[in-house]
Amino acid sequence: MSWKKLDNISQLSTIREESKEKPVLIFKHSTRCSISSMAWNRIERSWNAEDSEKISPYFLDLISYREISDAIAREFNVAHASPQVIVIKNGEAIYDNSHMGINYREIMAFS
Template sequence: MSTPWLPLTQPEQITDLAQASHERPVLIFKHSTSCSISAAAKSKIERQWANSGLTNVPIYYLDLLRFRPLSAQIAEQFGVRHESPQLLLIQDGKCRYDASHMGIRLSDVSDRVMKD
């Protein structure tokens, strides 16, 4: 099973996913297509996705080079510092998990989702 990336390209999607997170958790992966560390983190997510326990959680993909202003909107709306790569778990309209670089672990996200 491949990772069901949902492209994050419009500011209103951030508002919509924040609203949707009151019903079920939502993930956002911020990726720099020019960064090898970001590519490695994306690949790690893709390899682990099928066994992560998160396959029912929507995962949005933000291409930072094409849509940089959306990263600033995410940072402001959810109170997180911009990093790349970065994985955010949004639940009940708030960021409940934030990891970057090689600290991104789907098992940590899964534990958080199962706990809440």
């Protein structure tokens, strides 16, 4: 799986535009949290090559880029959580989940 690193607030406008072509997945990862590592690992193990054609994955290290995480919450009107997945489609958040609720099949149902 090839994650795009989300490390600049200006990327949020790119994500909004990109989501008009195909859905975008944002995974907000806390490098200090074992639940976050487990959730990320579950997604990576389930991912297959065709999935990248359906949804564009972005990875945010929210410990290093907390201001981007806060901007995501404001920009897409979703409450902050960690770990968290958000699916953006047509410029809007259409799905989000966190912690043990992060589920590959649910994410892909929105792609």
